[in-house]
Amino acid sequence: MNPSYKMPKENFVVATPGRSVCDDNARALEHHGLLRFLALATRNGSKGIPPERTRLKPAVGLAAYAAARMLSTFAAESFRMRLHPWFDHWVKKQLEPGNHIISSYGYVNASFQWVRKHGGKTLLDGGNSHPENFWTILSEEHKRWNCPYPPVARHHYERSMAMMEHVDYVLSPSSFVSRSFLERGFKPEQMIRNIYPLDLSCFKPPTEGRPKDRPLTIISTGALSLRKGAPYMLEAFKIVHQKHPSARFRLTNVVQNSAAPILEKYRDLPIDWAPSLPHPQLAQRLQNSDIFVLASLEEGLARTALEAMACGVPVILTPNTGANDFVEAGKIGEVVPIRDPQAIADAILKWGDLIMTRSTPPTRMFDPNLISFESFEADFISQLADRGVLNSPA
Template identity: 30%
Template sequence: MKIVLSHPTGNANVRAVLTALVKANALAEFNTTLATNPDAGWLKLLPGSVRSELLRRTFPAPQEQIQTHPLREIARMAFPKLGLNQLVRHEQGWASIDAVYQDFDRLTAQRLTKLAASQSVNAVYAYEDGALETFRQAKKLGLTCVYDLPIAYWETGRKLMLEEAERMPAWAPTLGGGIQDSEAKLERKTRELELADIVVGPGLFVMDSIPAWAADKQTIMAPFGSPVLPAAASQPKTNESTNRRPLRVLFAGSMGQRKGLGDLFEAVKLLNNPDLELVVMGSLLSPIEFYRSQYAGFTYEAGRPHDQVLALMRSCDVFCLPSIVEGRALVMQEAMSQGLPLIITPNTGGADLIQEGKTGFLVPIRSPKAIAEKLSWFLDNRDQIPEMGKLAQAHAATYTWDGYGTTVVDSINDFYTKLVRKPQIAANA
C-alpha cells in the first residue's frame, strides 16, 4: 500500500500519521506548503524569530518524499506584517487561509497522475477544506480517498453555534469563522465528504456528527496522543498548599462561547465563592472589557511559551472546558499530564478521558448549574484532588501519538486489503 498524504501546514496529528506511514514504508509522498530541513546551514543566517517559525515546519519524512507548494502560504504569513490585511481576509483575500487551502489542494491534485504511475499509489489522505480537487482526481485514477475530519462535521457545528448566538447573543461575536462561512465553502465540505471512502476522526463527538447519508462510509476513530513531556514537567502534583489558598480553576483556549467560556463565567457567578479563583488563559476574541463585563473576577493570563503554559497548569488545581463544538481539544490531555482533573462536556471530544469521579467529571453542554455543582464538589473535597490528578496523569499517558498513527495507518491498510480481496472473492464464487 502506498499513500499520498497532504496537509497545508502540518500539526501533531499530521506528523503522527506521517511517522506511521514512513515506518510502514507506505508513504508515496507528503504534500505541504512549507517544509524546512532542520540541518540546512542557511537557517543560521536568519533572525531567531524567523528561524523558530520555520523550524515549526519540519516533518519526520525523508526530504525526497516531501513536496512543497509555498507561494500563497508565504504570502499569508507575510502580508499581515506588511499591513496588507485585506489580502488575508476570510474567504476574500488572495492569501486567506481558504485561498491557501484551495490552491494547495489544486496543486496536490495535479501531482496524482504522475505519482499513481511512478509509485503505484493506492490511496490519498487529505484533511477537511483541502481535499476536494485531490479527491476528484483520485476518483478518476481509482484511488481510495481517506478524509480526516478533525472537528465536528459542519452541519452539526453550524447548528450548535447558531443556537448559541441566539441563546447568548452577547457572546455571538466570539463564535468564530465557522458561523460566517459562505455557502460555497460549506458546499465544498459536503462534496469532500461525499467523495470520501474512509473518514478518520478523533472521538465520538466527531464521528456522531457524520450525517446519515454518509453512514455507510468506513470510519476510523483514533484519539489523539498526549504530549510527550520532559521528566520534570510530568511529575505528579502534590497540591500540599491547596487548602491554604483559593481553588484555582483553569480554562485554556480561544476565549469564546464555542468553548463554553460564557457558561463557565455563569457557573462561577452562581457559586459566588471567594475560595475559587478562575484563571483564563488564551487568545482574546473580543476586547478584554467585554469579558470583564460578563464576569469581572477572573484572572487573565496571556499566551506564552509552552514550558510556561505547563508551569501555569501545575499552579492550578482543576481544568474546565465546557465546549459546545470541538474535534478533540488537545489541551485537555495536556492539563491531565500536569496533574489536573477535568470538568468537560462530551462535545470536547474527550468523553473517553473521564473516569467519573476519578479523572474528573463529564457535564452536559449549556449547563452552568452542572458546572457549578462540580466546582462545588472540588471545593468540598480538596483533599481528593492530588489523587485524582495522579489518576488523570496516568490515564492521559495511555494515549500516545505512536498509537494514534499506527491505528490510523493499520486501519487504512485493513480496509484496502479487504477492498482488493472483494473482486477476487466474487470471481471465485
C-alpha cells in the first residue's frame, strides 16, 4: 500500500440476502475498520461481524423460507429471487454518499446505481461466471437433456444482466470467471482476485496406506445437477465399471430437479449414497476414497475439489470448475473437457492404475495457506488499495 495515502473508515457496505462468501469480505473489511455494515435478510448475523455493524431484514428471509416449505424447488427459488427488489429497496434507504458496496448477481441493482451516482464503487461477487455465459451454456445443456426448467428463473437472469452496466469491479475466484467477463468487455483492471478462504483443518490425508482390498472408489461430493455435469460423471463411471466391476461411486444424496430423470437411467450402477455430512465425516469419506471427480459446466470455484486435494485425493476436473486453477496435470489430477465422459473415464482409469499399486499414504496436493483466511484478507485489502478504492489523499 502507498504510504502517502490513508484509508477512509467505515464506508463499505456488504449486502446479500443470505449468509454467503461475501461474509468473508465483510470480515476482512471489519478487521481493517472499513466496514460500515453487513446487510442480511436473516434472523441472525454472521460470525465475526459485531451487532453494531449488522443490519437484518428477517421478513425477507421468512418469506423465502415459507415458499421453500410450500412450493417445488424451482418455484421456491424463483419466488425467493422475486424478493430481491424488496431487499434492495431496504438496503438503498440506508446508504450514504461515498459508500462502496459489495453484493452479487441481481440482489441490489438500485443500490448499485445509487452508490455510483453518489461517489462510491460497486463490487460484484463473481460466484458464478458472467450471467450471459451462465445462461448460454446451461440453456444449451437443459435443452440437450430435455429439461423443462430454465437454468434459473428468467426474471433473475434479466435482473442480473441489467446489473452488469453498474459494476465497477468483479471479485473473481477463478480464471474461468475472469475470462467470462473479459470476453464480454470488462477490462483486466476491473478483475479483483477473490479466492474464497476455506477451513481445511478437518481435511488431511490419511495416515495409513491404501487398503489392498479396497475396490477402486470414485467420489464426488455436493449436489447432483446438470450444471455440475451429473450425466457425464455417471456415464464415465459406467465406462469405468465395465473395466473394474468392483469399482464404486460415492455420491451425496442431494439431487436437483434437473438431474433426477437422468439418474434413473443409471440405477443399476453401484452407487454408495450418503447424506450431506458435517466436515469431520466428509473428510473421513474423502480419505477413504481414491479419486475425486467433478464435471461442472459452470462453477465459480468448486471448494469441494479443494477439500479432496487437501485429503491427498487426486481430482479429475473440467476447466469450468474454478478449482482447476490449482491442478497441475499429471501431478495432482487431470483437467478434461466439458461434456466428455470418455475423457473422464480415461483419466480415472489412468489414476486408478497408479493409486491401486501405491503402498504409502498420500500427501496433501497443495499448500492450504493459499486459501487461508489470512491470505485471503491480505490479498483482498491490498488489491482494493492498489486500485484506489481504499485510499484518499493524506
